[in-house]
Amino acid sequence: MNISVIGSGYVGLVTGACFADVGNTVLCLDVDERKIALLNSGGIPIHEPGLDTLVARNAAAGRLLFSTSYDDAVAHADVIFLAVGTPPDEDGSADLQYILAAARSIGQRITRPVIVVDKSTVPVGTGDKVRDAIAGELAKRGAEVQFDVVSNPEFLKEGAALEDFTRPDRIIVGSDNPAALKQMRLLYAPFSRQHEKFIEMDVRSAELTKYAANAMLATRISFMNELANLAELLGADIESVRLGMGKDPRIGPQFLYAGMGYGGSCFPKDVKALIRTGADHDQPLRILQATEDVNERQKNVLFDKLVRHYGSAGALHGKTIALWGLAFKPNTDDMREAPSLVLIRALFAAGCKVRAYDPVASAEAERLLLAEHGQARCADLLFLAASAKEAAAGADALVLVTEWKEFRSPDFRYLAEQLRDKAVFDGRNIYDLEAVSAAGLSYEGIGRINHAVHP
Numbered sequence: 407m408n409i410s411v412i413g414s415g416y417v418g419l420v421t422g423a424c425f426a427d428v429g430n431t432v433l434c435l436d437v438d439e440r441k442i443a444l445l446n447s448g449g450i451p452i453h454e455p456g457l458d459t460l461v462a463r464n465a466a467a468g469r470l471l472f473s474t475s476y477d478d479a480v481a482h483a484d485v486i487f488l489a490v491g492t493p494p495d496e497d498g499s500a501d502l503q504y505i506l507a508a509a510r511s512i513g514q515r516i517t518r519p520v521i522v523v524d525k526s527t528v529p530v531g532t533g534d535k536v537r538d539a540i541a542g543e544l545a546k547r548g549a550e551v552q553f554d555v556v557s558n559p560e561f562l563k564e565g566a567a568l569e570d571f572t573r574p575d576r577i578i579v580g581s582d583n584p585a586a587l588k589q590m591r592l593l594y595a596p597f598s599r600q601h602e603k604f605i606e607m608d609v610r611s612a613e614l615t616k617y618a619a620n621a622m623l624a625t626r627i628s629f630m631n632e633l634a635n636l637a638e639l640l641g642a643d644i645e646s647v648r649l650g651m652g653k654d655p656r657i658g659p660q661f662l663y664a665g666m667g668y669g670g671s672c673f674p675k676d677v678k679a680l681i682r683t684g685a686d687h688d689q690p691l692r693i694l695q696a697t698e699d700v701n702e703r704q705k706n707v708l709f710d711k712l713v714r715h716y717g718s719a720g721a722l723h724g725k726t727i728a729l730w731g732l733a734f735k736p737n738t739d740d741m742r743e744a745p746s747l748v749l750i751r752a753l754f755a756a757g758c759k760v761r762a763y764d765p766v767a768s769a770e771a772e773r774l775l776l777a778e779h780g781q782a783r784c785a786d787l788l789f790l791a792a793s794a795k796e797a798a799a800g801a802d803a804l805v806l807v808t809e810w811k812e813f814r815s816p817d818f819r820y821l822a823e824q825l826r827d828k829a830v831f832d833g834r835n836i837y838d839l840e841a842v843s844a845a846g847l848s849y850e851g852i853g854r855i856n857h858a859v860h861p
């Protein structure tokens with residue numbers, strides 16, 4: 407099939423490259439000329455494992471094209487995916503200006519039947535708005551062209567997006583037209599054939615399914631974070647509790663990890679948007695509101711532990727804290743809503759210096775921190791190290807922020823020599839309490855039995 411993807415961000419690029427790889431001809435459009443120029447010269451604007459090779463292979467084969475031209479994108483396609491951003495408005499609701507602008511651009515140009523597929527995460531009812539926008543433009547031109555609007559939400563995890571796309575748990579497609587559903591089923595057949603993954607429903611249910619899934623996962627995380635904070639006070643270990651709970655098949659083991667709170671481009675935004683939708687319909691979503699409140703508090707949990715460890719916020723003044731990891735999760739350079747930013751803000755405010763290392767997100771973190779704190783303050787307070795060891799060297803304490811693989815088995819004796827206050831704070835519970843303590847380091851995780859030796 408001939409496919410166009412509007413929006414060459416994270417979702418659009420992964421979608422385009424994966425469909426090209428199974429033999430479709432895909433044109434990826436973006437209005438950002440620099441991004442398209444980069445892609446056309448063989449570069450990739452984001453870090454996602456395997457995506458560079460996949461894009462290069464399909465671009466070389468002539469199956470993956472990049473353009474800034476709507477004329478080209480619309481002329482090319484039987485199926486057009488909308489994968490543009492839906493950032494939160496000031497009131498938390500999703501901002502639909504980009505998606506509706508894309509719909510109008512399509513309506514201004516189509517001359518033959520087309521399926522328009524909404525892949526962006528959008529509030530329930532957006533499918534109707536996209537349909538109206540396209541129909542409105544057709545009416546202005548006095549043109550009559552058959553088109554369908556289909557909802558097909560994405561469930562891609564950053565860092566595992568190619569795997570999620572090519573071996574999905576499920577493919578959700580919402581439409582009221584059997585012919586459009588049939589074409590979508592054909593398109594996804596290469597990823598669905600072995601086990602039936604394709605679930606058909608109406609457009610509104612498909613739109614709500616995406617929010618429901620992300621809201622449930624976010625709620626599990628906040629639930630575990632709240633329980634972890636209680637476990638600490640009770641002298642229980644949340645890691646044992648997690649294992650014990652997760653073995654119940656009704657609960658399952660995933661997304662039960664206590665930590666520094668969820669971040670990223672999806673959970674925070676989608677939770678806010680669904681809360682807003684509930685409020686708009688006079689149906690307040692109380693559990694989800696609590697999920698969000700707990701998450702905001704959890705982003706401060708490590709700073710609070712540092713304050714308790716040193717006795718007061720004042721006692722932190724002048725300390726140098728090493729941070730391992732800055733990205734909101736491993737295998738990505740994405741810093742959106744990253745808990746590390748909240749921690750660094752608090753550390754700077756307390757008069758601490760930060761020595762940070764992240765395998766890929768340092769440049770993006772530096773850009774954001776410079777914009778927020780200014781050149782002079784960053785020059786004084788922030789050092790971005792080239793390795794985990796360099797970050798730890800000469801610091802007073804270490805905080806593990808993102809659970810990158812390379813941080814999993816550190817040389818604790820080296821850390822004990824380097825860290826002046828011999829203190830390790832583990833924001834992801836990846837270290838073995840005994841191993842850390844055996845090296846003479848104090849250890850604090852999230853919701854774990856406290857082995858700290860306070861100074």
Ligand code: UDX
Pocket residue numbers: 560561562563564565620623627660661662663664665666667668669670671672673734735
């Ligand atoms: C998420 C969804 O998983 C994906 O299906 C959707 O399409 C987009 O949003 P992503 O944001 O890439 O994907 O990351 P994910 O792996 O889900 O993690 C989100 C956040 O939750 C991260 O900050 C992570 O550290 C945190 N998390 C995750 C926990 O704190 N505990 C857990 O047990 C799992």
